[in-house]
Amino acid sequence: MSKSANGNSYAAKDIVALEGLEPVRKRPGMYIGGVGSAGLHHLIWEIVDNSVDEAMNGHASEITVTLHKDASTISVSDNGRGIPIDKHPQTKKPALEMVLTVLHAGGKFEGNNYKTAGGLHGVGASVVNALSKELTAVVRRDGSQFRMTFSKGVPTSKLQKLRGTVRGSGTMITFTPDPTIFPKTTFDSDTIRHRLETASFLHRGLKVTFVDETQGTKQTYLHEEGIVDYLRKVLKDRNAKPIHEAPFTLNQDADPRMEITLQWTESTDEHIRSYVNGIPTGSGGTHENGFRGGLTKAVRNYIDTHNLTPRGVKISPEDIREGLVAIVSVFISEPQFQGQTKDRLNNPEVQAAVEGVVRPSAEQWMNNNRSIADSIVARIIAAARARAASRAASEAVSRKTAGKRSLLPGKLSDCISTGKGYSELFIVEGDSAGGSAKQGRDRNTQAILPLRGKVLNTESATLKKILENKEIQDMIAALGCGIGANMNVASLRYDRVILLADADSDGHHITTLLLTFFYRHMPQLIADGRLFIAVPPLYRIDIGKETYWAADEAHREEILAQHGGRAKPEITRFKGLGEMMPNVLWETTLNPATRKLEKVEIDDHLETDRVISDLMGRDASARFRFIMDRAEDAVEIDV
Template identity: 40%
Template sequence: MSTNRTVQEGPELSAAYGAKNLLVLEGLEAVRKRPAMYIGTTDTRGLMHCLWEIIDNAVDEALAGFGDHIDVRLDADGSISVRDVARGIPVDTEPRTGLSGVEVVFTKLHAGGKFGAGSYAAAGGLHGVGASVVNALSSRLDVEVDRGGKTWAMSFRRGHPGIFAGEGPDAPFTPGSGLRVVGKTARSATGTRIRYWPDRQIFLKDAQLSLDQLLGRARQTSFLVPGLTIEVTDARGEVPQTTALRHEGGISEFVDFLTEGSPLTGILRLRGADSFTETVPMPDAHGQMISAEVERRLDVDIALRWSTGYDTVERSFVNIIATPKGGTHVQGFERGMVRAFAKALDGTRLLRSGEEVTKEDILEGLTAVVTVRLPEPQFEGQTKEVLGTPPVARLVTRIVETELADYLTATKASTRQEARALMDKVVTASRTRVAARAHRENQRRKNALESSSLPPKLKDCRSSDGERSELFIVEGDSALGTASRARNSEFQALLPIRGKILNVQKASLGDMLKNAECAAIIQVVGAGSGKSFDIDQARYGKIIFMADADSDGAHIRCLLATLFFRYMRPMVAAGRVFSAVPPLHRFELTNPKRGMERYIYTYSDPEYQRTMAQLTSKGVHFKEPQRYKGLGEMDADQLADTTMDPRHRLLRRITLDDAESAAATFELLMGSEVAPRKDFIVQGAYQLDEDRIDV
């Protein structure tokens, strides 16, 4: 049978190509045709991005000094409501379009009050597409505005104005333009209420609003705009849940909230302002765009604190809009810190000849919130993840260098002592970095595939196929002997460890590298550690923790997970780290019926109880069930069948769905702070079923 055939997918193409083939998308059609260009994606992230656009408009009003309360509500019918008590969207007629301000804002791309018209000194919504894009991607959007003693209203269906005859997006709809008065209100009352239903023709079926993300963003905003209350109500369940967030302490309180580990310094505030000249297109008297020099003001406000830990938590914002991928303001901040430390250390004897500190040394243990405010910042893309305004880097560098150098060289006794401890930490981090680099270079000089360069206790596999090969990290030499006979030496390697390895969450990088067990694991994986980890160089496709099914085994698995999360995180993120699940019990049947195995294994106490009840009810006799206390109690065949053979074994993949949540959990369970862990244990003690304790 021949399998050679040509399959043509998509529409048939014509050789003729003329102006009639050109498609012109009018108004908001371009948004609906290519939504990812405006909101990044049509999954949950895009759904949340639309909500951020509406909330950010309300926050910009608060940032400008109008209104101090924002309500956000998620309803069971899938709608989202955002209400503020600010100035309200303009309802008068915009002269060039002849449309009301409300209709302009919600139907015209690149229209709004944030293009240098004097309405906002600094704002997050800068491209004028936020509200109109949300409108285009909504099956229904209702807006009400209180201004001038009246309540004005307007509705839209997928971006087109009109009137709905009922509730919800499926109500009968009559197209038609025009803002209408629907009520009266006090002349002093102003504000905007927006309710919209995301269009399920656009967004993926499994795209859902995340309450945790919403609360995180609301909390973050309440830190950045002191005095602003954001009230979030989730009415999707039977009982509505409301959370009110308000923080008067600003970004200093934000840094305190984010700090992990024991503080080494107090919270520092680096503030400053400067101006720069920018060439921008401006309309002349005839409406033509011409280049003009515009004076811009930049306000810098940074809060930071160092802790005794090693992780860096760095958040950056432009006009309260998060820039998770940094930009020129973050570049300036980090460059200014390096210059300030270099200047301060020159006046001490902490650094030896030839030593120097780098950005990585300074960032170790740092928690920082970097905020800048300026009119019309240049973002790289509508999602606003990177600030691109070039002069900002130079100005932030100068302000940070000046302010931080004053702190590091302070003469006040208490401040001088704190600054000295900080510089000691940075110098120590520098020496650890150099030692780690020397360690890596020494390892690279050796051939990772030569047995002489690998720990002698490693029982390697014959296959060099990185995708197929597996490394079992085995607890104890006794289990190693059984595992050696149970494994498939073609693709399964074994590395024994002696008991519990070092808790790397508390230890420094230098201490980790000195630990024989940790160093052996990193060496055998063969891809480096920390920021230099290269997952493409990993020698094994799967890393499997194999420990006893008891409390000590659980502790060992936790320690190994901590090592991989902290120093080989890409392996966890890629889903290549697993925990083997050995059985707890074995039933040996004395009269198995047809189709039944002679041996039945169970992996939990409930499964054990169910199996015993089922066998008894069927009249199947069995010997006294065997309870495994450890891997060493199984013979090679049993270990292979239950735990190592890919055809029968059960593995648990260690995943990394939320890096921040995972990091917080590791810090709670394995970090230096004892008090939070004690509280966690005490609270959990009341929920423990004493009958499940293995005595």
């Protein structure tokens, strides 16, 4: 018998073989990306994608999703062929049971039933079943209706043939997530609505209905112009003004089938939404790379052909795509996604295929629309000149704030373990709060950088103005990893970056401004899970000899409801972090053993981009609409 490094025995008996759907319940993150909000909603997408696959292959025309009154139960129905219910020749079990209880069991492997599909792993439906407290499948086939129920991936009934005859065919899956797996099982109506409307854009003629019983509403989406309608909506949502009227559109029915539409706008960023077989690929992939490469080559060829190359400035691919808003949708028979969550396409052959179609099509469109093309080129040249000026400003700031210890900000109170082991930087609102934090911190692992006043709104400022801002210069210098395209996370001087502001509305505003900066200019911190928000208390509640800390009004009322009956409570509202004693700040907010941190995560990159653009951008009309739509929800305003 062999021995492990610590001397314990390690033999065959120590090898655990999980059977059935046990691996899914043991490690749900491997299949749905996590058990947070994104993972919870991913359960819906798995079932909806199966219905969309039926529609993509000409077997369904309608999909209905119902959010039931408890906000934790979902029904997805379609008028497709219905999951087969006859017994499988090998297992002697109904095919419906196999699809819902066996990993890698499905009808998408051979290609006879599905030419294109969002999922080829045979995992989605069984994963949803494994992670559901209850799941009911109802199938309509051949004039009859069949029903089977499950709990946590295990059948709780046999396949039952229901009485009576029914018209048509289709499948309805109703499920409730398991609260022992998910900390929160309440679905968000807006998230579902956004995804379903997107599906109707990507599949012309598909009727998608969302019934929201929690709000008593029913919405139906049907878009005959498909992604062209989608582009109009994206432009409107982003308040992006196009510089040319007619968009470029590309439709290819040959394999790989692709639909692309785009317009250049006056915005200063690039915005591409890409999809594979109707699945959003937030992290891009080979199809998106092929689109970018083909478009860049087409524009360069046009510029060279018509002798439009500017003097004294070099045009980069980023200049060409600045202000671009595009929808890229491809359909392929055997997609290779990165992970079960299908966030990135990996098929290498797709890049060349997409580039080979986009380059000649876009070049021909530009040559046939010279006035449009010339306005696009003028916009690209202006972007190149602006980028050159910003680059010069960035280099000037970099020379002043190089990541050397001797050139770190004077008000930074660094920690001893920087660059050697675990360490964290607290970016603190105000010099007063910074003083308390410096005294209360653990000097070995915790660094403090106080910021003065409101942080610059980087969403509505130029890069030159951003890099000239003293507070932002201090943050860049303290972190030591650069920003934007020059950012190198390996050079980050701390393992964690924690935003620490007052618990009131002003503090929330400052946190939002900082989040905007990091999302736009240091997004890798968020992607790597290194950015956090500290949750300091807003109230101190003394009840008898016990002291409680409440983060907000709701938390205060919860504490009073639980403990207020024992003695008369004394409630103190903090005006800010600066009035907390260092030991109190340590106990409530800095001490890793007792504090609460919220990790900054992006569930939906597209929705996050829209929200930041609306709430922090230059156009105030979006904020006005937001406030007016939600004015009735404001019960107590902190002023």
